[in-house]
Amino acid sequence: MAGRRDGLLTRPHGSPSRGSRIAAAVAVGILLGCVCAFLYPDGLFRSFSRVQYSADGSFQASVARVLTMVSLGMDLKANVIDVVFMCIDTLVKCETSERTSMLKSENEELKKQVSELIAKLKLTEQSVNQAQKQTLTLGEQPKAGPFGTVKSLRTNPTVVPDESVNTRLANILTKVAVRKELIVALANSNVKDMLELWFQNIKRIGIPNYLVVALDDETERFCNSNEVPVYRRNPDESIDSIGRTGGNHVVSGLKFRILREFLQLGYSILLSDVDIIYLQNPFDHLYRDCDVESMSDGHSNMTAYGYDDVFDEITMGWARYAHTMRIWVYNSGFFYIRPTVPSIELLDRVADRLAHEQAWDQRVFNEELFYPSYPGYDGLHASKRTMDMYLFMNSKVLFKTVRKDAHLRRLKPVIVHVNYHPEKFARMKAVIEFYVNGKQDALDPFPDGSMS
Incomplete structure (x- = not known):
């Protein structure tokens, strides 16, 4: 307070003091009163x-x-x-x-x-x-704590980033990623319409950290013309010819090889197909406590999160009932993967099998994640988490359950993945009409299953 008083009282020559201003105000007041x-x-x-x-x-x-x-x-x-x-x-x-x-x-x-x-x-x-x-876990050997306090490690340590793997990609990721995370989608010109709808919704929400891996020149030009972050692989790669001409399943198989470089560079990736509508920022709803965090193809609490399925074999008599643990598969078109050793091993295993087998990438992805070790086979020690099926919603949940329930219709999912229906583009536009534009009957024309 002393410093402030001095500053007010000590003024340059000719400038009015606070006291003189107060006296002037009082005089003006008295004058106005007389008038x-x-x-x-x-x-x-x-x-x-x-x-x-x-x-x-x-x-x-x-x-x-x-x-x-x-x-x-x-x-x-x-x-x-x-x-x-x-x-x-x-x-x-x-x-x-x-x-x-x-x-x-x-x-x-x-x-x-x-x-x-x-x-x-x-x-x-x-x-x-x-x-x-x-x-x-990694320090000195611990003693087991009291009952109910022991927690095992699920979040494996990340690998040391190696920018020598791909310096060009490393420079792009430095500009695009936020907190070493980003959405990545692979696309060629066969899915141009869905790709446009995909990045329009990402822009509308304001998600800055996303990247399109263009598998042909046309897609790269299309992204550049729309100011979409894009990465074009080196043209001399042997798998590029597959990416330019392949359909959805072929392109899906490529992503496991391509994603490996992202993980080696130290980035966590939210892998996304382009038949997905974004309604909220998905990075606000992740747990990040496992190697792989994936949406489910399940359509109920049981199918999405697991249940005890009893197998009945009458000929066994007293032992006719056999209990089995069941869970519907993870969707390989939308999952979050951290840059850990088990995650990279998962990508290597899936890519290797797809190179030598005529198999669906989603089936192989789940087999490598869930199959345990057994004689002649070493299982993968990767931790995994199932995403909330109402926040990260597949199209079976939406069209079979949510749209028919007055309470569930009020929920706003993070994403809707049109994975269960072949008429993808029409349903994607209907999802936007329903959730973004508020058209309550936008989903009504579609059947629960596919139209044909």
């Missing part, structure tokens, strides 16, 4: 009833009115008050409007900052929990 007493002997408030605003409500009109009345010899007192009140009214309105706009702007900025802080806090908590588990 009012002279002009309004019956009292100021009694005279207020005579005040009337100008027809257009403007300050300039009131001044003009006063001057006119002076020239005509009319009563000046009411018009003086008119001018004063119009000044006060104009100042109050301006201040209120500016203040309201400023408060709205500050409120939006605070909301944005709070959201960013919550996201950072969530990531920090996840990192702390993962670090604690890794320290317990």
Whole structure:
């Protein structure tokens, strides 16, 4: 306080002091009081009833009115008050409007900052929990704690990034990725329409960290013309001819080989097919506690998250009932994969099998993830998590269940994957109409299953 008092009292020569300004204000007040007493002997408030605003409500009109009345010899007192009140009214309105706009702007900025802080806090908590588990597991041999307190390690440590694998891709990822994460989609010109719908929705939400791996020149030009981040593989790669001419399943098989480089560079990837509509930012809904986090092809709690399926074999008599553990497969068109050794081993295993077998990539992906070790085979030790089936929704869940339930219709998923239906583009547009544009009957024309 002492420093502030000195600063106010010590002023350059010729500048008015705070005391002089106060004295001037008091003098002006006394002067105005005398004028009012002279002009309004019956009292100021009694005279207020005579005040009337100008027809257009403007300050300039009131001044003009006063001057006119002076020239005509009319009563000046009411018009003086008119001018004063119009000044006060104009100042109050301006201040209120500016203040309201400023408060709205500050409120939006605070909301944005709070959201960013919550996201950072969530990531920090996840990192702390993962670090604690890794320290317990990889450090000195621990003793088992009390009952119910023992937690095993599911979040494997990430690999050391190796930019020598692909320096060109490394430079692109440095610009595109956010917190070493990004969405990656593979596409050729065969899926141009769906690709456009795919990145339009990503842009609409405001997701900055996404990348299209173009498998032909036309797709690369298309992405560049629409300001979409794109990466074109080196043209001398032996698999490029497959990528240029192959259908959906062939392209799906390529992604496991291509994704390996992303993981080697130290980036976590949310692999995405292009028949997906984004309605929220998926990075706000990930747990990041496993090697692989995938959406399910299941359509209920049992099928998506696992259940005890009893097999009945009558000829066995007393032992006729055999219990089996069942879960519907993970969808290989939308999964989050961290840059860990088990994750890279998974990609290597799937890519190798697809190179030597005529097999569906999704089947191989799930077999390598879930099959245990047995004589002659070493299972993969990769941790996995099933995504929430109502947030990361497949089209069977949407068209068979959600659209028919009044409560579930109110939920807003993160993504909708049109994986169960061949008429993909039409259903993708209907999903946008329903969830984005609010057209409540947009999904009604479609049957539960495919149209043919």
